[in-house]
Amino acid sequence: MAMSGGGDKTTFYISVLLCVFAGSFQYGYNISSVNGPAVNIKDDLYNHFESGKAVYEIGEDGSVLENPVPTCPNISSVADCAACAEEIACTSDFLLEADRALHITREDQYSYAVALFTVGGIVGSFSVKPVVSHFGRKKGQLVNMIISLGASILFVGAKHYNSHICLVVARILIGLFSGLATGICPMYIIEMSAQEDRGWIGVLNQLLITIGILVAQIVALSSTMRESWGIYMALTGVPAIIWIALMGLSYESPRYLYLEKNDATNAARVLKKVRGTDDVEDELDEMKAEHEKSLSEENMSIGALFTSKDVRWQLISIAAMMIAQQMSGINAVFFYTNKIFESAGFTNETSTKISVLIGALNVAMTFVSMSLMEKAGRRSLMIYGYGIMVVFCVLLTVALKSLHVGTWVSYVSILCVMGYIVGFAIGPGPVPWIWATEFFKQSARAAGASMGCVICWVCTFIVGKFFPIAEAKLGPYVFIFFGMVSLFAFLYCLKITPETKGKSFEEIQVYFAKLNGVEISDEEMKLADNRDE
Template sequence: ENNLQETETIVLTSSEKFLWAFTVSIYTVGGMIGSFSTGICVKKFGRKGALLASNSLSIVGAILMGTSKAANSLEMIIIARFLLGIFAGLATGIVPLYLGEISPKRIRGGLGVVNQLSITIGILCAQLLSLKEALGTAELWPVLLAFTGVPSVIQLCVLPFLPESPRCLLIDKDREDLARKALIFFRPTPDVGDEIREMREEARAESATEQQTVIMVIKDKTVRWQLLSVVFIQFTQQLCGINAIFFYLNTIFEAAGVAGDAQNYASVGVGTVNVFMTVISVLLMDRLGRKLLLAGGYAVAGLFCIIMTIALNLQDQISWISNLSIACVIGFIIGFAVGPGPVPWILTAELFRQSSRPAASAIGCGVNWTFNFALALVFPFMQDGMGPYVFIFFLFICVIATAYVIIIIPETKGKTFQEINGLFAKRNNVKLSDVEMEESTRHIVREQ
């Protein structure tokens, strides 16, 4: 589409605009369905099994999109995007869950960021492949769309050789023998006794609790503030403005005065910065902690929302101001990539115990995808109505997110799931069990 617009002006009718918007937004509708289905799939298939099964959606979607041009069928693309949305919604819930449960607690944050790093690398690869020098041509676009099935094929070849989550095996299935083998596979040492004991203690604390559904987690007063926190950080991750920037990056560059030919390459530059800063986040997550990176990231993003508003207001008066607008986009990406990008997914997996974790993950991911969909629909109208002041809305979100993280969210770096649960006990007005009291006492001793 971008290449065609370089040579001719395309005028769409109202029905064509609606069809285009529907084709774009159906992906996020699938994402909402997939994310809310996370708990059901994990309960039925386990972490590993759910990931393996979900790849069928991606591969079918890739085949449909790759053959849509030959079939001259837009309907095939719409169905494919819907299936890919379900796949992506499931993946955003299951992958952080699996990574969080197989990771040693001392590097759980860094490994959790690897999930977000893979997403940013995927975005950058898509941007590079969509250039007209690669697959972004009238002849090759079906190959570009079908390329989405390649990572799924790779995962189907690799994942069967990896064990199921040790916590799932021991706590959910009561298979300590398999859990021990899985831990030895994932650890550089066969000495996994301490982790087995920790999981046994969590299993004892969970012994009287059944695997919770979404409704049960919503009603459970003992996880009220954990759930509120996850919903809030997933909500603010979407409404802080990051997807508005990525969805309409070329539009923002055009409003900033960037030449049409340079917009796609500028987008690639932004994607590169996103990948680089996410790598930095991997290195910092278990050193500086989740809370500092999350609050600091929102604060940095909010600062650049202010500067972006000023730059967009002055772009007609000052010729070089378009360069400042690009710098603001990059600055916003830096703030987002080090904290608000990866941390919500890590905390969604960390703030809950085994029985409520899958359902809580489904809720958090569902909120994320719901507001992803809402923002994709509303942002063009916000842009038309608010003009250069549209980033003031995102500034407001960044400010309240920063305040909430500082006041409410505890630091979870280096803590067991039991210890993290204990951090919310007072706020939830619940009494810790004897097992949790023992765990908290041991943590205090270790800290001293």
């Protein structure tokens, strides 16, 4: 990976690492943490439910047990079961006919609690713009850590009190936290980075997300942690506590201080601190030029993004990349691995361990992406990544339709899943989050990042809600759709998106000004023509 020279940059690394550890890592942990203890949570919270009239107990087959109408023709009430010594054997056959329409299975209740994570994420994404504009990047993180701690307390309460309400509120809060984190973290680390470091530093966001997912999978291997699921899920608060304890070691974004707070003095002081050198005049001159240009502009609202010609293609590009990131099926592929493993004859325990190994592959390939980001460039990694995904989507479809040929085909399917993940991890996973900050000028950056997050979370919700339905109807052919989305993204990156490697924010804006048909000077036109093809 390419790292800039200069003096001691310890302060910079501490600020960036604290941000992604407390934000991106937590987000990844909470994506996966709900899966491991799912059975334990349902056993503790959803063996009873309220229909609105009374509390009913769920039997082993999912039927209602309390005050049931017996199906046995030899008795008239549940109490009579004792006479024939069949009470234990036949109790689960009793159904409450009067309340059948109000029957809510524990799976529905649990799915409802799980889905609220995404709802919270959408709300959090919409909140990125007001939070970072009002509080700033650093204090915005502080607000988010407080939300995380609130969720952690409620997770413990949900287990201790067997409270469905505590779990629901906790899932909403941790979703709100995650929505904010997906906007604040990439923005902060990109703004803190020198031009030559933005690529590999930007990948840290995705890297810590994948590590968070992997850690949650590893911890869930312990049956003790699954049984103590309140503590397991509350571990998300540990990074928040660490961030709050060490927040004095991190600094506010100098670009935010200069361009939004008009505080050139503190911006220069922080810039010298995080660069480890007093030689920061070039960066300050760039900020000054951007600041002078933006004096006549107000910070854009999310609504203004849709009407401003200045950011038209930036918004279209980020929307296209965020949609493609989720609609290309990465979450669906992870979901489908369990069926692939089952078809290969693996036990549940072995399948879980293989899932952890695939999570480790995702982490490893994100490290590879980090090392290549400033060498190959963002655009190139997106093109190669989506190209790989197209190929493996087709191969995976063929393999899944050919499972009847022999057990060996199942292993080929697993290799296809791994190839697909390699393609996603090197470019389509990390790059859109980097572009969401790089593509927008300062006055539109908060709104642009917020909109990018909203689109990502909405697409995540759509995939989670409708993929099982599509998979049931289309079977393996659903991956042809994912391949088509990946092909669209491949062509879009090939024809439209610029290479931002080694480009200043000003140079990137000049390229988009040309694309948007906005008038630019001859000097700015030369900058646009320097775009790497």
